[in-house]
Amino acid sequence: MEGHLHSTVATSISIIYGCLLFVGCCIAFPKPPVDIPPVNPSDAPKLPAGVSRTVLIAGGGLASLSAALELSERGFNVTICEKDLVLGGRLHTKNIERLNQTWPVEHAFHAWFYNYHQFKDIRKRLGIDGNFREWKAVDYVFRNYLPEEIYSEGPFPLNLLGIIFRSPNLKMTNAIESSLSLPDLLYYNYDTIFEKYANISLDDWAKEKHVDEAFYSIIMRPALSVTLNERHTISAAEMLTYMQMYFLSEPQADGREVTTKNYQDAVIGPWKKVLQENGVRIETNSTVKSLYFNSSNGKVISTETKEMFDHVILATNLVGLQRIINTTQKNYSPDSKIGVSLQCLQSKVGKLPLAPRYKIFRAWFDKQPHNRPDILETPDYTPVNLIAQYHLLEEHFAMWANKTNGSVLEFHLYTWKEKDTPDDKVWEIIQPTVKMIYPEIFSENFTMLAYHVNSFEDNFPSFKINTEQFRPNVTFPNRCGIPNLSFAGDWLHTSYPSSLMERSVSTGRQAANHILLMEHVRQVPLLVTNSHGPGLL
Numbered sequence: 007m008e009g010h011l012h013s014t015v016a017t018s019i020s021i022i023y024g025c026l027l028f029v030g031c032c033i034a035f036p037k038p039p040v041d042i043p044p045v046n047p048s049d050a051p052k053l054p055a056g057v058s059r060t061v062l063i064a065g066g067g068l069a070s071l072s073a074a075l076e077l078s079e080r081g082f083n084v085t086i087c088e089k090d091l092v093l094g095g096r097l098h099t100k101n102i103e104r105l106n107q108t109w110p111v112e113h114a115f116h117a118w119f120y121n122y123h124q125f126k127d128i129r130k131r132l133g134i135d136g137n138f139r140e141w142k143a144v145d146y147v148f149r150n151y152l153p154e155e156i157y158s159e160g161p162f163p164l165n166l167l168g169i170i171f172r173s174p175n176l177k178m179t180n181a182i183e184s185s186l187s188l189p190d191l192l193y194y195n196y197d198t199i200f201e202k203y204a205n206i207s208l209d210d211w212a213k214e215k216h217v218d219e220a221f222y223s224i225i226m227r228p229a230l231s232v233t234l235n236e237r238h239t240i241s242a243a244e245m246l247t248y249m250q251m252y253f254l255s256e257p258q259a260d261g262r263e264v265t266t267k268n269y270q271d272a273v274i275g276p277w278k279k280v281l282q283e284n285g286v287r288i289e290t291n292s293t294v295k296s297l298y299f300n301s302s303n304g305k306v307i308s309t310e311t312k313e314m315f316d317h318v319i320l321a322t323n324l325v326g327l328q329r330i331i332n333t334t335q336k337n338y339s340p341d342s343k344i345g346v347s348l349q350c351l352q353s354k355v356g357k358l359p360l361a362p363r364y365k366i367f368r369a370w371f372d373k374q375p376h377n378r379p380d381i382l383e384t385p386d387y388t389p390v391n392l393i394a395q396y397h398l399l400e401e402h403f404a405m406w407a408n409k410t411n412g413s414v415l416e417f418h419l420y421t422w423k424e425k426d427t428p429d430d431k432v433w434e435i436i437q438p439t440v441k442m443i444y445p446e447i448f449s450e451n452f453t454m455l456a457y458h459v460n461s462f463e464d465n466f467p468s469f470k471i472n473t474e475q476f477r478p479n480v481t482f483p484n485r486c487g488i489p490n491l492s493f494a495g496d497w498l499h500t501s502y503p504s505s506l507m508e509r510s511v512s513t514g515r516q517a518a519n520h521i522l523l524m525e526h527v528r529q530v531p532l533l534v535t536n537s538h539g540p541g542l543l
């Protein structure tokens with residue numbers, strides 16, 4: 007009887023709270039993206055005829071390609087030096103021989119989101135919008151909850167309420183019981199978020215805010231599993247920024263797209279073609295090892311090749327940049343002006359950690375799973391974090407599957423513990439976990455016809471607690487006395503919410519803008535995610 011009374015009271019309170027939340031939310035406003043205009047709008051749109059300026063960009067990932075596009079369109083002579091044999095960085099595609107055929111195999115499956123404003127602008131300019139299609143809903147499986155299909159539909163805040171109403175696991179009470187967390191989400195403020203939460207993990211933040219366990223496990227924790235970072239130590243500030251970018255800023259924020267072709271054909275190839283048409287020199291298999299400086303003005307002027315440049319952008323991944331600075335330090339006395347500048351760079355860059363190693367395992371099977379989503383996120387099944395059915399995603403694999411009735415599955419294996427696991431042991435290690443997610447692979451005796459393993463170490467930035475104070479911005483080298491050097495990449499701090507691929511292309515554009523400002527050429531505007539959450543009232 008007493009239990010019944012409690013539950014009646016709880017239900018009534020929930021309904022009242024729900025109504026209040028609903029009414030409150032109805033008069034909240036999503037925040038549209040913000041334009042960052044050029045700071046030099048009256049400067050010339052291009053370098054004047056007869057003026058030649060050379061730029062070296064180290065690295066050939068998205069940050070580099072973004073900077074190269076803006077600079078080459080404005081008359082700069084750009085050289086890209088990429089260590090790998092192909093362009094693209096973590097979006098690269100390589101040809102792999104399996105089953106007597108050549109397959110375009112990417113670094114890993116990626117998704118593009120609504121708030122990827124710089125990327126969308128680039129896509130349009132490259133004429134590649136047609137290579138993308140909508141990925142409407144995200145499917146999740148959990149160990150302790152029913153599977154969820156999560157998508158945002160309708161105007162704010164009905165889109166958020168809809169997620170709860172459609173959920174087979176969540177009730178309004180779960181959200182209401184998490185109401186202490188709402189101010190940080192709905193009144194998200196990028197300008198103060200790192201001050202408040204850079205040194206506390208998302209898990210601890212959730213405990214502090216008494217976030218309901220189901221609400222946390224289904225709505226919030228899954229985001230942690232795609233960061234490639236250790237979940238227990240990733241900063242709450244970074245993750246709340248993800249939520250603003252991918253969920254809260256606008257009702258469409260969780261809208262995502264995938265490509266219909268491999269990333270080389272869909273993105274990197276067309277981009278490379280435009281850069282080459284603009285005269286960009288692209289050198290692959292070309293590692294930048296160290297920098298050389300003009301000791302009188304502190305400018306970086308060349309690399310170990312001794313070719314001279316007016317400007318340099320370091321758009322390598324974090325570990326590449328750390329290596330370049332370490333090697334360069336050996337060339338200069340610590341007491342020299344350049345030595346002091348390099349120590350200044352190290353004071354931040356040298357202290358930034360890297361995320362754990364990860365593997366991407368792609369397997370060709372003789373049979374197809376049925377009634378399974380093309381992409382499945384598996385946040386509770388570490389090291390298996392995501393499974394993508396490539397025969398449902400890309401033409402090349404679909405053609406083979408149609409002919410053979412086979413399938414091609416990609417397993418994302420993040421925070422991989424063992425060092426030096428031989429490729430032929432990976433399937434054996436993940437099998438028990440895969441069996442829980444896709445039992446039919448085993449019960450229906452699928453035969454694995456071939457596999458390919460991509461293994462990466464020190465290739466992804468860490469966003470763990472207590473590191474934000476070391477995260478430099480694009481123009482940090484200038485503060486260290488190096489005027490013509492800038493950084494670009496997904497590991498940097500930006501003055502607006504950004505992350506992953508969008509942070510790379512945005513910082514690439516900012517690095518180009520730094521050079522444009524120095525050379526009196528009008529900067530390129532940026533469109534960025536709003537720094538403020540939608541609010542309640």
Ligand SMILES: Cc1cc2nc3c(=O)[nH]c(=O)nc-3n(C[C@H](O)[C@H](O)[C@H](O)COP(=O)(O)OP(=O)(O)OC[C@H]3O[C@@H](n4cnc5c(N)ncnc54)[C@H](O)[C@@H]3O)c2cc1C
Pocket residue numbers: 064065066067068069070087088089090093094095096097113114115116117118234292293294295321322323325326327330366418466494495496497505506507508510
């Ligand atoms: C498994 C996985 C899944 C992901 N999924 C998504 C997703 O769904 N959505 C999303 O937005 N992002 C995703 N990302 C993140 C995204 O891939 C990166 O944020 C982005 O590609 C980074 O681009 P970048 O140019 O900053 O760095 P990179 O792509 O790492 O490019 C840096 C380049 O520098 C080169 N280099 C290093 N050292 C040197 C040197 N000394 N000289 C010359 N070249 C050098 C490297 O070879 C590399 O090509 C994912 C990443 C991974 C690993």
